[in-house]
Amino acid sequence: MLCGLPLAWLLLRLFEIGDFGLGANPIDELMDRLGEWGLRLLIATLAVTPLAVTLRKPWLMSVRRLLGLYAFTYLALHFLTWFVLDQWFDLRSIVADVVKRPYITAGFTAFALLVPLAVTSTDRWMRRLGRRWHRLHRLVYVAAILGCVHFWWQVKADWREPAIYATVLALLLGWRLRRARARSRLAKPAPASA
């Protein structure tokens, strides 16, 4: 529920309800805020497992899917704002941007990777895909890295905010790598002594 607050706030500003507004450049403001919250929620989603494990609070896992879907909602709106309001369905310029502008290539790829994850987020798809579901959903790591790259590559000089996201993401992915390595060590039987 809390995750809907930034969206509600943006809607108030978009429709200029009360004393709120999006300022002189509403399209850029909308796009920036939606993308920013999408990335924050995506990183928050990736923080769920490490927190649940290290704090021994398994119930935390139950919010992971919801957080992920909230992240996807913000990023889908971010994408749509770009596609509709910023580019006005101008497919030629959209394709040119995706191909020529590395930061857009990264952002577009990240979003494209998240679409199948959102689609297969239901219980039915989890059952249907079985073990393959886990493998498929590892794409979220790639998407999150590309999301940070997308942000970093478009700032002009002030890299402080993207640096914070990249650091948190690196810590979360580092935790997973360490755990994966520890697990594979456990799985492999110790060499038998002769």
Add this chain to the structure above:
Amino acid sequence: MPKRRRDPSMALPSEITPREIYLGRRRLLGALAGLAIGGTSLASSPVPARLTYRKNAALSTTEPPNSYEDITTYNNFYEFGTGKADPSRLSGSFRPRPWTVAITGEAEQTGTYTLEDLLKPHPLEERIYRLRCVEAWSMVIPWVGFPLGDLVKRCRPTSRAKYVAFRTVERPSEMPGQRFPVLDWPYVEGLRIDEATHPLTILAVGLYGEVLPNQNGAPLRLVVPWKYGFKSIKSIVEIRFTERQPPTSWNRSAPHEYGFYANVNPEVDHPRWSQARERRIGAGVFSARQPTLPFNGYADQVAALYRGLDLRKNY
């Protein structure tokens, strides 16, 4: 929040509405807060003073200007922060008066001048110019200022003066953005001397007929309408005449992205985004981008300056 642009045939709000009202509650409060925090004298009065000037219609666009609110709340002035709203929010304690400007380098008339002495001989005029930001948005702004060329003439540059370099004030205590090296402070810019003396190049001291607000580069800023906005350096404290091309801040920060010339050019993309089209601020959420014109629409007046120069290499 006014976003619609004005019909040019209509009177300016400043002509019919009392200043205290159209300035807006927020701005007044902000200015008052600035007074309270800075404990400054009444020199930085919350209600800016009207200027005396004539309108220069010949060198002004007839496009409708952006609202005062848009021009003063959507700014790139990294000395006050990198967010577009930071300069209007965080410039309240900046003191643009008293102010001095140092004239240095290859000129006969060098020295440090008070702002008043510097401005005295120059009659002010209004120039309504398009401003095109390198970030692909644009505005139309009614500046009040005078031709830089007139000042250059007064300084009597020597034959060695090929360039004019500018420097922004460095005051981290009043400019919170300068407390972190986002750019290598102080901000510096430069022009070739023929660009500096071109009739379109002005030093601005006002906006909408009033003294320039802090967030727009008070008390003295450059306006070069055919170049990307970052060339139009704000809050100038030094004007230096040089023989060699002076360093410029954005070029130093990212040389492959920002050149010395930075002429508006739809044919030469910024490496990370297209420059072919621009969003006119105030046009509304459902308006498409408009095509960007070579030299921001001032090609007739300035293209001759660059004859024989490869503008792809000299971006």
